[in-house]
Amino acid sequence: MANKKNLLIALLTAGISAMAQEKxxxxxxxQLGANxxxxxxxxxxxxxxxxxxxxxVEITFYVQRTFGVMKVGNGTTxxxxxxxxxxxxxxxxxxxxxxxxxxxxxxxxxVINDTIFRATIKTKxxxxxxxxxxAGLISSTPPLxxxxxxxxxxxxxxxxxxxxxxxxxxxxxxxxxxxFINQ
Amino acid sequence: xxxxxxxxxxxxxxxxxxxxxxxxxxTTGLAGGAxxxxxxxxxxxxxxxxxxxxxxxHDGKMVSVARSQVADFKPHISDEDVRRGIPGKKFxxxxxxxxxxxxxxxxxxxxxMHYLPSNKEWIxxxxxxxxxxxxxxxxxxxxxxxxxxxxxxxxxxxxxFKREDGIVGIDTDRCIGCRFCxxxxxxxxxxxxxxxxxxxxxxxxxxxxxxVFQSKKGCVEKxxxxxxxxxxxxxxxxxxxxxxxxxxxxxxNEDAVTCFDGTTTKLSQLLEDGAAYRFMEELGTEPRVYxxxxxxxxxxxxxxxxEKKEAEx
Amino acid sequence: MEKLSQDIKDRVELELLSTVGRRxxxxxxxxxxxxxxxxxxxxAWIIQLRKGxxxxxxxxxxxxxxYISLLFFFVGVSLIGALISSILRFSGAKWRYPLIxxxxxxxxxxxxxxxxxxxxxxxRPERLYFLITHGRIQSPILWDVLAIGTYFFGSVIFFYxxxxxxxxxxxxxxxxxxxxxxxxxxxxxxxxxxxxxQRRLLKKAMWLMxxxxxxxxxxxxxxxxxLIAMTxxxxxxxxxxxxxxxFGALMAGCAIMILIIAILRHGYHLEHxxxxxxxxxxxxxxxxxxxxxxxxxxxxxxxxxxxxAKDERYLLQDLFTGRQSLxxxxxQVAGLLLPIxxxxxxxxxxxxxxxxxxxxxxxxxxxxNRYLIVxxxxxxxxxxxxxxxxxxxxxxxxxxxxxITASSLAGFVLLIILLFKPxxxxxxxxxxxxxxxxxxxxxxVEHLSNIQIIQGHGK
Numbered sequence: 001m002a003n004k005k006n007l008l009i010a011l012l013t014a015g016i017s018a019m020a021q022e023k024x025x026x027x028x029x030x031q032l033g034a035n036x037x038x039x040x041x042x043x044x045x046x047x048x049x050x051x052x053x054x055x056x057v058e059i060t061f062y063v064q065r066t067f068g069v070m071k072v073g074n075g076t077t078x079x080x081x082x083x084x085x086x087x088x089x090x091x092x093x094x095x096x097x098x099x100x101x102x103x104x105x106x107x108x109x110x111v112i113n114d115t116i117f118r119a120t121i122k123t124k125x126x127x128x129x130x131x132x133x134x135a136g137l138i139s140s141t142p143p144l145x146x147x148x149x150x151x152x153x154x155x156x157x158x159x160x161x162x163x164x165x166x167x168x169x170x171x172x173x174x175x176x177x178x179x180f181i182n183q
Numbered sequence: 184x185x186x187x188x189x190x191x192x193x194x195x196x197x198x199x200x201x202x203x204x205x206x207x208x209x210t211t212g213l214a215g216g217a218x219x220x221x222x223x224x225x226x227x228x229x230x231x232x233x234x235x236x237x238x239x240x241h242d243g244k245m246v247s248v249a250r251s252q253v254a255d256f257k258p259h260i261s262d263e264d265v266r267r268g269i270p271g272k273k274f275x276x277x278x279x280x281x282x283x284x285x286x287x288x289x290x291x292x293x294x295x296m297h298y299l300p301s302n303k304e305w306i307x308x309x310x311x312x313x314x315x316x317x318x319x320x321x322x323x324x325x326x327x328x329x330x331x332x333x334x335x336x337x338x339x340x341x342x343x344f345k346r347e348d349g350i351v352g353i354d355t356d357r358c359i360g361c362r363f364c365x366x367x368x369x370x371x372x373x374x375x376x377x378x379x380x381x382x383x384x385x386x387x388x389x390x391x392x393x394x395v396f397q398s399k400k401g402c403v404e405k406x407x408x409x410x411x412x413x414x415x416x417x418x419x420x421x422x423x424x425x426x427x428x429x430x431x432x433x434x435x436n437e438d439a440v441t442c443f444d445g446t447t448t449k450l451s452q453l454l455e456d457g458a459a460y461r462f463m464e465e466l467g468t469e470p471r472v473y474x475x476x477x478x479x480x481x482x483x484x485x486x487x488x489x490e491k492k493e494a495e496x
Numbered sequence: 497m498e499k500l501s502q503d504i505k506d507r508v509e510l511e512l513l514s515t516v517g518r519r520x521x522x523x524x525x526x527x528x529x530x531x532x533x534x535x536x537x538x539x540a541w542i543i544q545l546r547k548g549x550x551x552x553x554x555x556x557x558x559x560x561x562x563y564i565s566l567l568f569f570f571v572g573v574s575l576i577g578a579l580i581s582s583i584l585r586f587s588g589a590k591w592r593y594p595l596i597x598x599x600x601x602x603x604x605x606x607x608x609x610x611x612x613x614x615x616x617x618x619x620r621p622e623r624l625y626f627l628i629t630h631g632r633i634q635s636p637i638l639w640d641v642l643a644i645g646t647y648f649f650g651s652v653i654f655f656y657x658x659x660x661x662x663x664x665x666x667x668x669x670x671x672x673x674x675x676x677x678x679x680x681x682x683x684x685x686x687x688x689x690x691x692x693x694q695r696r697l698l699k700k701a702m703w704l705m706x707x708x709x710x711x712x713x714x715x716x717x718x719x720x721x722x723l724i725a726m727t728x729x730x731x732x733x734x735x736x737x738x739x740x741x742x743f744g745a746l747m748a749g750c751a752i753m754i755l756i757i758a759i760l761r762h763g764y765h766l767e768h769x770x771x772x773x774x775x776x777x778x779x780x781x782x783x784x785x786x787x788x789x790x791x792x793x794x795x796x797x798x799x800x801x802x803x804x805a806k807d808e809r810y811l812l813q814d815l816f817t818g819r820q821s822l823x824x825x826x827x828q829v830a831g832l833l834l835p836i837x838x839x840x841x842x843x844x845x846x847x848x849x850x851x852x853x854x855x856x857x858x859x860x861x862x863x864x865n866r867y868l869i870v871x872x873x874x875x876x877x878x879x880x881x882x883x884x885x886x887x888x889x890x891x892x893x894x895x896x897x898x899x900i901t902a903s904s905l906a907g908f909v910l911l912i913i914l915l916f917k918p919x920x921x922x923x924x925x926x927x928x929x930x931x932x933x934x935x936x937x938x939x940x941v942e943h944l945s946n947i948q949i950i951q952g953h954g955k
Contacts, residue, residue, distance in 0.1 A: 065433065065434065065437050065439035065441065065447050066272070066413075066416060066433065066434045066437060066439070066441075067416065067417070067418050067432065067433055067434075067439075067440075067441035067447065068439075068441040068445050068446070068447035069447055070439050070447040070448065070449065071447075090438075091438065091449075092436060092437055092438050093437075094437060095271065096270060096271040127271055127436045128271070129270040129271045130267070130270060130347055131347055132347060133345045133346075133347060136634075137336045137634045138331060138332055138335045138336050138345055138634075139335075139344075139345060139634075140266070140341050140344055140632070142632065142633050142634050143634075146633060146634060147633065150633045154642065154646075157646055157650075157708060157711075157712055158646070160704060160705075160707075160708040161646075161649060161650060161653060161708070163704065164653055164657070164701045164704050164705050164708075165653065167697050167698075167700055167701035167704070168656075168657070168660070168686060168697075168701060170697050171660065171686050171687070171688065171694045171697045171698060171701075172686040172687045174691065174693040174694055174697065175686070175687030175688070175689055175691075175694070176689065176691065302885050307882075307883075309879065309880065309882050310882065311880070324879065333727065333728055336634060336635070336726075337634075337635050337636060337637070337726060337727075338632060338635055339627055339631060339632055339635040339637035339638045339641075340623075340626040340627060340630040340631065340632065341630050341632050342626075342630075357623075357626065357630060358619070358620065358623075359618055359619070359620050359621075359623040359624065359626055359627070360549075360618045360619015360620040360621075360623075361614065361617070361618055361619075361637060362559045362560065362617075362619070363635070363636075363637055363723070365556070365559040366559060366560060366723075366724065366727050366729070366732075366874070367726070367727045367728070369727075369728040369729065369877070369878050369879075370877075370878065370879050371556070371557065371877045371878075371879045371881075373556075374556050375549070375555075375556055375559060375619065376548070376619070377548055377549050377550035377552075377554070377555065378547065378548045378550035379548060400548050400619070401548060401549065401618070401619030401620040402619060402620065403619075463878060466728050468728075
């Protein structure tokens with residue numbers, strides 16, 4: 001419900017602002033790379049219609065996380081419409097394949113409409129899909145040593161019981177008068 | 184087209200923009216309908232109705248799916264999936280005690296989400312005062328989802344279990360109600376259904392351990408870190424309803440946590456800058472919930488009334 | 497020692513067999529009374545099953561209450577079997593012979609109810625079989641269930657082994673009993689005719705069982721102690737719990753043994769067999785055990801009380817001067833200190849009345865102590881109890897709980913009585929053999945040659 005309302009308001013304001021200021025639509029080309037210590041992300045901002053580079057566009061860079069986008073840098077484009085930002089390689093990937101999604105976002109800019117562009121970086125820092133909980137006291141599967149000790153103790157005790165019962169059986173077997181057994 | 188655009192630009196919109204059934208999804212280039220994907224640029228320009236979105240599959244891979252198909256993208260979650268947890272995730276919570284003003288909205292939101300009566304609190308806001316001269320502070324206490332959980336250790340039937348994504352879950356189809364886990368939990372987090380709970384009027388499709396409504400007579404329940412929300416890329420109810428932005432939730436693998444207003448920050452940085460600690464570290468339970476100490480509080484501690492223990496009076 | 501004459505043997509056997517299948521007015525009264533209590537408890541249990549554990553006073557803070565306290569009590573009492581038939585055996589005490597069957601009967605009954613208590617306490621008893629289908633061997637509950645089951649099975653064997661020659665005597669001597677009972681005795685006697693091979697085999701089996709039963713018994717108590725010692729709660733989180741339980745158990749078992757042999761001596765007229773010797777010997781055991789238990793208590797409470805660590809402090813204050821202080825000091829003074837003082841006097845040790853009264857005190861103290869081990873700790877968690885609803889921050893057992901508790905205790909006594917209906921109370925052959933080998937004094941029996949058999953035993 002709240003979502004819808006926001007959406008409507010957003011729609012209206014977008015329409016009004018577009019009409020009033022006649023902002024341009026932007027086209028951002030993202031170039032991604034990395035040096036030894038940093039990821040680099042370069043954005044080239046052009047006018048979508050004329051393809052001319054746009055100067056003075058403030059861009060914020062983000063990386064995609066599970067529950068939101070995390071800011072990693074920002075800046076304003078130069079005369080060639082280019083802006084470069086760096087963020088550390090230590091920022092981990094966003095999925096188990098090592099894909100890191102970088103975003104370039106334009107917000108409340110005088111030159112162009114709000115826009116957002118996305119590119120995927122293949123990082124080496126991926127994390128495993130599964131890190132099984134190690135067999136141990138807290139896990140579902142018992143550790144080997146416990147299984148061994150447990151079943152050894154159980155076997156020893158119940159084995160002794162079985163032997164005691166076997167002795168009882170032998171008591172019966174060593175009776176001379178067998179008449180009692182079959183009745 | 185414009186809706187997606189404006190949505191993402193609207194304050195906490197980036198959070199809302201996630202599609203219902205994806206873990207992580209974001210619309211691609213929007214403004215003029217142009218779409219360029221610089222590095223992985225093979226995505227062809229699409230029409231309004233067939234725009235590509237990125238969706239995390241249930242085995243932790245990012246895939247591109249046409250938006251029109253995403254609505255139906257409802258992966259079947261098996262019993263095994265639930266016991267394993269969400270692939271590639273390590274959920275973590277950070278609670279900023281300097282921001283928490285004890286309003287209790289997290290508790291209310293949690294109770295609403297999980298259909299709990301007012302006498303049950305999965306996240307309890309305690310008034311703490313460590314010693315008489317020290318200033319009191321509010322202390323929201325969810326389940327700590329310990330990495331060395333004393334509760335899963337003692338469960339005789341594997342009804343409560345540690346998942347790969349860090350969550351300590353409870354399978355109410357398995358629980359025998361021995362309450363050993365309650366005795367074992369040093370934080371008094373676990374609650375028991377002493378009587379028949381009032382059931383909400385809907386049927387859940389997921390296995391019991393990820394039910395929204397977890398109460399079952401004769402079984403134990405507790406805070407579950409809202410895995411059903413996380414599967415959709417959404418934050419737990421307590422986080423999205425904390426007006427003070429005091430609760431952060433996220434993925435330790437990604438090294439990021441997000442709070443109510445959508446701000447996402449680096450987990451390691453937050454813990455370092457805030458001098459984070461874990462509650463009763465000396466117990467060795469290794470909680471997945473971190474606390475930032477109650478410095479520079481925004482409320483007056485004089486108004487706080489601390490309920491004293493019987494023995495302390 | 498000289499052999500007993502066949503005449504004396506016959507008279508001993510006749511007298512001891514006279515209790516089998518016989519009706520005593522007092523006994524009938526007690527059986528009916530206890531059975532009624534049990535029925536009341538069963539009704540209470542049915543109510544509890546239907547409405548859920550909400551009918552008890554247990555709540556989220558005190559999540560274990562009377563039932564678990566009683567589990568620890570029964571587990572404790574059940575150790576007496578191992579004490580009499582194993583520890584005394586290896587210490588060469590001949591006076592144990594007349595006590596063996598009584599001890600094993602108490603053990604059997606106690607361990608059966610010990611196994612039953614957790615089921616009463618479960619939120620979903622219908623899922624009990626999950627312990628087998630989904631059991632996690634890392635959980636002390638599984639160890640406890642297995643240890644209790646093993647000890648029960650071992651006790652059945654141990655109850656049965658010394659019974660074989662006695663059942664053979666019954667098979668041969670009891671002629672005017674229904675055919676089905678004859679058949680049962682015949683089956684149970686395993687063709688016993690007392691030949692040397694059989695004697696050797698029986699002795700071997702009994703020796704083996706008394707070796708095995710001791711570690712099993714100790715494990716039952718230790719593992720039960722671990723149910724609480726394996727948690728991180730203040731007061732429970734201590735390594736003394738295992739020995740504390742084992743010796744508390746020996747003490748409670750010894751006390752209940754004194755009580756039960758006093759009742760049997762009086763009720764079944766076993767004055768020749770359960771004599772002041774047994775009472776004074778058991779009293780000496782009880783003295784040693786209470787003294788040692790007091791020592792363990794000083795350790796358990798004294799050591800943390802000296803340090804007064806933050807979380808222990810509230811618990812200890814509650815016990816020493818707070819809400820639980822009355823019960824706590826009762827167990828320490830009336831349940832331990834006073835018995836030690838009283839039993840130090842030879843005059844009291846040698847008077848049956850004196851020993852029995854002390855045993856009652858010790859037993860009461862032991863029972864309350866189980867409650868004090870379980871409940872107060874749960875009222876003092878690390879995280880302060882705040883905004884607790886009424887009834888959550890305290891524990892006052894409800895009528896349903898009291899009824900179930902009372903009926904478990906009643907059932908425990910009832911089962912002991914019923915175990916002595918088809919079998920003689922005293923192990924006849926071992927007593928006779930013991931007297932022949934070591935004399936009446938060593939076995940503790942008195943004036944066997946003076947036994948007068950009055951037809952029908954109508955005293």
